[in-house]
Amino acid sequence: MTAPENAEGLDARLVVRRAAFDLDLALRAAPGEVVALLGPNGAGKTTALRALAGLVATAGGHLRVDGADLAALPAERRGIGMVFQDYLLFPHLSALDNVAFGLRCRGGRRGAARREAARWLERVGLADHAGSRPRALSGGQAQRVALARALAVRPRLLLLDEPLSALDAHTRLEIRAALRRHLAGFDGAAVLVTHDPLDAMVLADRLVVLEGGRVVQEGPPAEVARRPRTGYVARLVGLNLYRGTAAGSVVTFPDGPPMGIAGSLEGEVFLAFSPASVALYRTRPDGSPRNLWRAAVGGVERQGDRVRVLLEAPGRTVAADVTAAAVADLGLVEGSEVWAAVKATEVQVYPA
């Protein structure tokens, strides 16, 4: 192998053979960059993280952090920090000793390690809880101790496995913001695993979407959110997504009627639009919308202050968001027939 062109940060290709699937993932992260691995359950996100940490054997590929080849090293010699899903603070040690653990393992003297650990606890705002046992800490506090414990050994790569999933929705917002601050202060590369798109959007500089052990989409959060390339990502960001063939301002589909778009494009395209831009009518509307279908209501479910209506149109399923009042006005129940319209200007089209 020649010297890597990008010696800084993480440069890895992970190949892991599993009973259910094979993971094959190329992953890069620059120093200071936070990359989120996003994907449905069983996509291989956690396996990828564990392979990076050295907790799962890889069947091939490479792993370099700041140019150092770590692939052959066992977990304890990789110097990679990891925050586990339920934090895994050692229950028999105080918060301070949890943070000091790694420093002691690296040969630090007890006193020095504890002083350093105390500084880390202070940095995450838990100086008052140094003597607390993990079971006396709240979920958010435990997460900050886990973060301090991982960062205390000054890793060049930080891994976070679902760092917010063990928290209740109430504290999540605040803790997510705090985690974002701490990650911003970390100068190494960071890889974060999550199945929550919001966490990924807020915390990450770049998203890597995994499905079935393969990367299906990659890019800045805003780009991924605006232009999803798989049904999973589209559902995640709440968009209707279809794949078709564009010819000028018309996109045709293997099944279902063609759709009109605002611009002009040629070839294989993705076509996406928001459920909020779908208008529903009881009778066939007059006027401009070129994309008009007769559809049956497949399901009605309340989502916060709006109602998500699933429509079975010819050849496609369309999600539409309407107000509760509209549901009553239109008499929307499962099986009822409506007209659905989407304005061409509301439709995003991009090459597949």
Next chain:
Amino acid sequence: MTRREGDARPARPPWMLVLPGLVGLAFLVLPLLGLLWRAPWSTLGTRLAEPQVLEALRLSLVTATAATALCMFFGVPLAWLLARVRFRGVRVVRALVTVPLVLPPVVGGVALLLALGRRGIVGRWLDDAFGVTLPFTTAGVVLAETFVAMPFLVISVEGALRAADLRYEEAAATLGASRWTVFRRVTLPLVAPGVAAGAVLCWARALGEFGATITFAGNFPGRTQTMPLAVYLALENDPQAAIVLSLVLLAVSVVVLAALRGRWTGTP
């Protein structure tokens, strides 16, 4: 238990289960009651203070504690190997470890004699090379008790190790801990309750050891005569003393049971 109105009463338990059950209970409890009934309560204090009794008690406590220490020193690593290392024949090894549990202790004593006796495979070499003889010594008592009691510790600790969450060990590894450090600073503290329970059981078993001890170490007062041996001997010439010694062992058993608080029997 509170019963809500309208709940069906459970049917009366069938006498074909109740009757044998009660007989079984009586069979377990009556001998103990008999022991308490016949105990010479008035002279208990003076009898307990007799030199032979104190000697046997001291020897029992010392050897059982030493045997427990040996069991922990060798048994905890053995349990770790069985629980954490995948190797061929692990099931055979586990079966071998549990043999002393089911082996009649007398047979254990004979086996120890054949291995560590003066003419034994290892014993001869020990005698020739170091001039060490184990049979019929206090050290022999400790070895006999260790042989019989170690499986209790190994099984208890192995169970605790299997139940322990391996991810804590992974977390320690990502923090740079070697496997030895992980064992010392994470695994062992996490399974400490299991180790303690195993040690208590181990100690109780060592304290009550009779068959292997008398076979391998003999019955010399002050040297190898532990409490159970003293009870057996006293029964022939001084039954009252036998009862007193038995009471002491019974009291120790009750204390052990209380210390374990259902860890062994599985009830909270």
